[in-house]
Amino acid sequence: MSLRINATAPNFQAQTTQGQIDFHEWIGDSWAILFSHPKDFTPVCTTELGYMAGLKPEFDRRNTKVIGLSVDPVDNHARWAADIEETQGHAVNFPMIGDTELAVATAYDMLPEGAGTTSEGRTAADNATVRAVFVIGPDKKIKAMLTYPMTTGRNFDEVLRLLDSCQLTARHTLATPVNWRPGDDVIIPPAVSNEVAAQKYPAGWKTLKPYLRVVAQPKD
Numbered sequence: 001m002s003l004r005i006n007a008t009a010p011n012f013q014a015q016t017t018q019g020q021i022d023f024h025e026w027i028g029d030s031w032a033i034l035f036s037h038p039k040d041f042t043p044v045c046t047t048e049l050g051y052m053a054g055l056k057p058e059f060d061r062r063n064t065k066v067i068g069l070s071v072d073p074v075d076n077h078a079r080w081a082a083d084i085e086e087t088q089g090h091a092v093n094f095p096m097i098g099d100t101e102l103a104v105a106t107a108y109d110m111l112p113e114g115a116g117t118t119s120e121g122r123t124a125a126d127n128a129t130v131r132a133v134f135v136i137g138p139d140k141k142i143k144a145m146l147t148y149p150m151t152t153g154r155n156f157d158e159v160l161r162l163l164d165s166c167q168l169t170a171r172h173t174l175a176t177p178v179n180w181r182p183g184d185d186v187i188i189p190p191a192v193s194n195e196v197a198a199q200k201y202p203a204g205w206k207t208l209k210p211y212l213r214v215v216a217q218p219k220d
Helices: 021-025 041-060 074-088 103-107 155-172 194-200
Strands: 013-016 019-022 031-037 064-070 094-098 131-136 140-147 187-190 206-209 212-215
Touching: 013 094, 019 021, 021 031, 021 194, 031 041, 031 155, 041 074, 041 155, 074 194, 131 155, 140 155, 140 194
Parallel strands: 031 064, 064 094
Antiparallel strands: 013 019, 031 131, 131 140, 187 212, 206 212
16 A cells, blocks of 8 residues: 555554553544654664653643654664663653564555565565654654655654645645745745735745745744
8 A cells, every 4th residue: 555645544453561452542632743663672762762752741731642653662662762761861752563463564664565564584684674653643644754764864853844844735735945944944845825925924025936935934
């Protein structure tokens, strides 16, 4: 199954370090970040999980739940969590999915259908493609996807920035420009006519080109 932006995030039931969940029910009315790892006790992912644990209050503030996934068993996740806290200074404070039958990794197109149905005997290299980030909205639609190689640690400050953009543009008919940060000017999309824009932004905007109109970010 190939996933695209605005596709419904596949639902699943799974055991996690915080108990059994139904994914869509777990999301509820929140946003969600699902990020995956090829195997427990891998070095790059150890740093990522620790950093995400430290950043989690920022996601909480944005009504966003964080959940990790590794194809290894939940018992291994618990032992790995001790290493993460020891080396990174943050205890893992979000659920980690055990995906021993590769069901979630396959449903999210991170492993091919022919990958099998067990994590047993698989190495991190076998699971190299299980290195994705999915931003999922309260409507259970995928809003953004990022995929990284095993050798490159993910930038979760960028994931937070991406989430801010997704949430802002879900509330307003806007787009965010290159390197946008919350509070920066935003873009009025070409699909919004000048007449409609005038109603939305009575203080006006700057027209750089007919298709490139820049306006102050709405405050709400």
